[in-house]
Amino acid sequence: xxxxxxxxxxxxxxxxxxxxxxxxxxxxxxxxxxxxxxxxxxxxxxxxxxxxxxxxxxxxxxxxxxxxxxxxxxxxxxxxxxxxxxxxxxxxxxxxxxxxxxxxxxxxxxxxxxxxxxxxxxxxxxxxxxxxxxxxxxxxxxxxxxxxxxxxxxxxxxxxxxxxxxxxxxxxxxxxxxxxxxxxxxxxxxxxxxxxxxxxxxxxxxxxxxxxxxxxxxxxxxxxxxxxxxxxxxxxxxxxxxxxxxxxxxxxxxxxxxxxxxxxxxxxxxxxxxxxxxxxxxxxxxxxxxxxxxxxxxxxxxxxxxxxxxxxxxxxxxxxxxxxxxxxxxxxxxxxxxxxxxxxxxxxxxxxxxxxxxxxxxxxxxxxxxxxxxxxxxxxxxxxxxxxxxxxxxxxxxxxxxxxxxxxxxxxxxxxxxxxxxxxxxxxxxxxxxxxxxxxxxxxxxxxxxxxxxxxxxxxxxxxxxxxxxxxxxxxxxxxxx
Numbered sequence: 001x002x003x004x005x006x007x008x009x010x011x012x013x014x015x016x017x018x019x020x021x022x023x024x025x026x027x028x029x030x031x032x033x034x035x036x037x038x039x040x041x042x043x044x045x046x047x048x049x050x051x052x053x054x055x056x057x058x059x060x061x062x063x064x065x066x067x068x069x070x071x072x073x074x075x076x077x078x079x080x081x082x083x084x085x086x087x088x089x090x091x092x093x094x095x096x097x098x099x100x101x102x103x104x105x106x107x108x109x110x111x112x113x114x115x116x117x118x119x120x121x122x123x124x125x126x127x128x129x130x131x132x133x134x135x136x137x138x139x140x141x142x143x144x145x146x147x148x149x150x151x152x153x154x155x156x157x158x159x160x161x162x163x164x165x166x167x168x169x170x171x172x173x174x175x176x177x178x179x180x181x182x183x184x185x186x187x188x189x190x191x192x193x194x195x196x197x198x199x200x201x202x203x204x205x206x207x208x209x210x211x212x213x214x215x216x217x218x219x220x221x222x223x224x225x226x227x228x229x230x231x232x233x234x235x236x237x238x239x240x241x242x243x244x245x246x247x248x249x250x251x252x253x254x255x256x257x258x259x260x261x262x263x264x265x266x267x268x269x270x271x272x273x274x275x276x277x278x279x280x281x282x283x284x285x286x287x288x289x290x291x292x293x294x295x296x297x298x299x300x301x302x303x304x305x306x307x308x309x310x311x312x313x314x315x316x317x318x319x320x321x322x323x324x325x326x327x328x329x330x331x332x333x334x335x336x337x338x339x340x341x342x343x344x345x346x347x348x349x350x351x352x353x354x355x356x357x358x359x360x361x362x363x364x365x366x367x368x369x370x371x372x373x374x375x376x377x378x379x380x381x382x383x384x385x386x387x388x389x390x391x392x393x394x395x396x397x398x399x400x401x402x403x404x405x406x407x408x409x410x411x412x413x414x415x416x417x418x419x420x421x422x423x424x425x426x427x428x429x430x431x432x433x434x435x436x437x438x439x440x441x442x443x444x445x446x447x448x449x450x451x452x453x454x455x456x457x458x459x460x461x462x463x464x465x466x467x468x469x470x471x472x473x474x475x476x477x478x479x480x481x482x
Contacts, residue, residue, distance in 0.1 A: 006238075014071070014078040017055055018043065018352075020340060023075045027065040031058040034068055041065075043352065043393040049418070054352065054393065056378070057408065057473065059419075099241055102128040107248070109241050132240035135247050142254035143232045150225045157218040164211040167273065168426065171204050173449075174280055196280075203273060228253060309368040309434055314358045314468045314480050319348045320390070321356040325472055331359065334470060335477035350390050358468030358480075361386055368434045369468065370447045370481040373407070378473025380406035380415065381431050383442055386465040402469060403442045403456045405431070414454040422454060430481065435466060447481075 016023050018039035025037040033055045044051045051060050092099055097111035104124040115125050178196050235243055235250060315331035323341045327334050334356055345351065371381045380396065382404020394400050397417040405422065406413045412422040430447035440461040444453040470478050 010074070010081065011078045014075040022079060023071060026068045026071040026075065028068045028071075029053050029058075030060055030064060031056055034071055037065060037067075045393075047393070047395070057396075100128055101125045102131045102240075102244070104131070107244070109244065128240050128244075132243055135244065135251075136236055138251060139232055139236060139247075139254070142251065143229065143236070146225055146229050146232070146254065150222060150229065153218055153222050153225070157215065157222070160214045160218070161211070164207055164214075165426070167207050168204065168211075169449075170273065170277070171200055171207070172426070174277065175200055177280060309366040309436075312360060312362075312367040312369045312468075313482075314360055314369045316470070316480065317348070317357050317359045317467075319346060320350060322350040322352075322354040324354040325356055327356070332480045332482075333477065334472055334479075336472050336474055348390060350394075352391070352393050353396070353471065354473070355380075355469060355471040357384060357386075357388075358470075361465040361467045362435060362437050363463075363465050364437045366434070366436045366438070368432060370430055370432045371470070372430045372479040372481055374429060374477060374479075375427070376407070376473070376476025376478070377409055378407065379476045379478055380404045380469075380471035381433065381444070381478070382415070382469050383433070383435055383461070383466050384469035385462075386467050388469075396471070398456070398460060403461055404469060404471070405444050405454050406471070408473075414456075416456075420454075424453070428453065433468070435461075437461075437463075437466060 014022055016026075016034075016036045016039055018035055021036075023034065023036055026034050027037045027040065028034050029040070031053045033053050035054065040054065043054050052058060053060060092111035092114060097113055099109035099111055101112065101115045102109050102125065103114075103120055104126065106120075106123065109128050110120060110125070114120055175197065178200075232250065232254065235247075316327050316334055318327050318331070321327055321334070321343075323343045324337055325334050326337045326341070336354065343349065350356070373379050373381065382402060384403070385401035388394065388401040394402075396402050396404070396406070396415050397419070398415075399417050402415060404415045406415055406419075407427075412424050414420040414422055426446075428446055431453065432445045432447040432450070434443040434445070436442070436458075440459040440463070441456060442461055443455040445451060446453060468480075472478055
């Protein structure tokens with residue numbers, strides 16, 4: 001693959017993500033993203049409440065626009081470079097000749113005049129492309145190894161998280177069983193309930209501690225490897241004269257890369273959980289008479305809700321997809337692209353917020369569908385009025401015609417007015433959406449066990465045609481489940 005042109009990279013960095021032209025009076029928001037002053041001010045027009053970054057959607061408490069003079073200078077440099085021929089060779093400062101030979105002893109490129117001088121007469125001098133290829137092959141060999149190690153670490157991280165989540169789910173289910181049954185017998189069994197919950201809480205903390213320790217350690221190692229890989233990839237794309245600067249130092253850091261496997265959950269902890277499950281089974285047998293007459297209110301409500309809704313076969317409407325989004329051919333998958341796509345600016349298409357509507361619209365009845373969100377760091381799932389605003393900045397709230405839940409990093413929000421923080425104890429990987437058009441209500445559940453996430457109260461969703469709605473942030477990919 002051809003190396004990227006540094007001039008083109010500089011021009012891209014000097015481009016506003018809103019107007020896609022060179023920055024004019026660039027300003028920096030509190031989150032660190034840069035925009036033209038006029039572009040970001042236009043996005044915030046008409047908003048009386050707190051505003052958010054057009055790129056990462058982080059809430060900006062104050063409209064504090066800091067001029068970015070360094071970025072402005074970089075824009076001027078990019079403009080000048082755009083009028084010059086790209087890929088020019090560096091010249092010898094002393095002789096103004098092309099730097100084509102490479103001195104092995106001094107580890108620096110020289111010109112043909114330097115090669116014949118007394119300073120380099122006894123040195124080993126080879127063609128610069130030849131030595132660059134030699135070092136590039138060494139770097140690429142290390143790059144392959146580092147990528148393989150990163151894949152192994154990612155595998156350890158995923159496996160560790162899945163195993164931890166499995167234990168935590170089992171613990172959560174045991175908690176729910178205990179709390180559910182002891183609600184009717186609390187006056188007789190209050191002391192026993194506290195004891196069992198304390199045991200579970202202790203085991204919960206132990207497993208969470210192991211999980212957090214593993215995730216922290218693996219994340220640090222992955223971040224270090226990613227930085228090293230990024231440095232190596234960037235270095236391989238540079239011209240030979242820049243590529244060979246500090247090349248031995250880069251090789252030395254490559255050869256030092258090692259990783260440690262994560263700590264596993266101990267057999268003793270697994271045995272304690274199994275023993276506790278056996279105790280719970282005995283307890284449930286003792287209380288089975290009450291279970292027939294005192295069903296869980298939550299299970300009853302979830303059962304009624306699940307049975308009353310029709311499973312909708314939702315697909316995504318490509319005519320509404322923001323140019324940052326890439327849809328699969330079957331309209332079931334959507335991901336964030338690496339760059340803005342050249343798509344028709346039709347009236348139905350969102351042009352500022354990277355979201356998309358479902359093809360299906362509902363005006364009556366009860367409907368449900370599931371969305372797989374995976375481990376993406378930034379996304380939102382919900383419904384929107386068909387008449388929701390498509391052009392310019394839109395309010396992600398019921399006021400703007402949107403009812404949804406959102407993940408932003410490690411925080412979860414219900415997009416109310418203002419947004420409500422959701423203290424979730426586990427990260428949802430798959431969300432089930434229930435839409436009751438007759439009651440004007442939308443509810444979100446964990447798809448795995450129907451545990452509730454958030455409900456927009458009845459009559460909060462007005463009449464009219466309602467469509468599924470997704471927002472996809474950087475690094476995220478969503479899938480509509482069959």
